[in-house]
Amino acid sequence: MSSASELADRLARDAEAVCKHYLSVGRRAGDYWIVGDVANSKGRSLFVRLTGSRAGKWSDAATGQYGDLLDLVREACGLADFRDVADEARLFLTEPQPIPASSRRGDAHTAPPVDRPADERARRLFRITEPLSGSLADSYLRQRGILRAALHQALRFHPSCYYRDLVTGRTSTFPALIAAVTDPSGVITGVHRTWLDPQGKGKAQVADPRRALGRLLGNAVRFCFPFHGPVPVIVAGEGLESILSLARVLPGMPMVSALTANHLAAFRLPDGCRRLYIAADADAAGRHGIEGLSRRAQALGTLPLVLAPELGDFNEDLRRLGPERLIANLKAQLAPEDALAFLPA
Structure with missing residues (x-):
């Protein structure tokens, strides 16, 4: 089984093809692929390096998100478990890749965007959460002086939420407080994750215990x-x-x-x-x-x-x-x- 770093390196070898597949509304500008965000929205906030030693590295100036192409696959598809992320990456890597890469799915200006709605990617994670009441996340909030948080429908608990260190590439799972991000009509467009220490000692001891996903x-x-x-x-x-x-x-x-x-x-x-x-x-x-x-x-x-x-x-x-x-x-x-x-x- 390929490690996270190996999968990220393989994706980076054809970074433009990855971008055309997962960020299809974007475009190439010099050595970068430019798009609105990881949800494949129009805009110029997110930059993916396509060449050189940093090929595959990306950052979003609006949200502060960054990572490699394996992180991009995870965020774009709304995947929570590393196994699912790895399976998605392997599926992409096994598809035929004619040269030039831009022709793999037809002309970039006429190819339809990949059907991965941002709201569904967010709901996919939220659907597999558990009620907050009595959970480790409920206890964490009580320790912060926040009582009766379980009354808020926007808050849920995930007992084993996938986490990947963006620097080392190491993967693990931690319990997490999950909060639903919604639009004005109540439709879920994203989620916010707070990873927690399994022993109830506050947030998980990781580099960035809070991350957002989605639109x-x-x-x-x-x-x-x-x-x-x-x-x-x-x-x-x-x-x-x-x-x-x-x-x-x-x-x-x-x-x-x-x-x-x-x-x-x-x-x-x-x-x-x-x-x-x-x-x-x-x-x-x-x-x-x-x-x-x-x-x-x-x-x-x-x-x-x-x-x-x-x-x-x-x-x-x-x-x-x-x-x-x-x-x-x-x-x-x-x-x-x-x-x-x-x-x-």
Whole structure:
């Protein structure tokens, strides 16, 4: 059986053919293949090196994702287990590859795109998850001060989620908290994974224990969110745990976690939104997200208001200062009618 590094090397030998197959809406520009994202969307955010010693290496400037062609196959197909990723790569490598590679499936301008819808790739992973209640992921969130997280339908648990180190190529599995990313109508377009220590000691001891998969731009993980009718008031922020901390003390208020500052700036506001509370993170990237989303909200006639934590983020406030102090801080920042409607009496 081929190792992960061997499969990645074999794919890299014909990197352009791999790109034409899995990223068919993109195009070649010099030594790179350029496309919108790993979901095969139109755009210029993702670059795949086609030649030289770094052939097959790719990165997405919008999401921060990067890796080799085996990672690209995994992300493009929405695969969770390494065995499935390896099987997909081997299937591709056994297909006839006439030279030039661009002719393998016909002319690049007329060949139909590969039928791998982004929403189905995301749902494929979400379908094999388990309920959050009583799971290791539920316990992890409780340790972070986040109670009753199992009430949120967007959160699930995977007992053995595939993980691959993007530097060494080593593969393993860990339990994981899985969060569904949805569009404004509630359709799953992506997932966010937080890999956990099997012994219950927080996040897994890996290089990057949090990764997103799928089509994220404009979408978000949603809590207490009505998918039909106007949403007059909403809280939007970056981090999953920060937003879940706010959800604990503001029960019933619609909230979204956009996962990164770039995606926060690009979040699509729901119809009928009059007031937008932006949950701040105390860093430069967080300010970028706040400024970008604020400008877009104002252009749509929505009033943007910033909710500021006392410490680094709202989960730190919840854990170190306690829920009563967090409620008092929020009460001073919310519009009176929102404080009355959503804060505990």
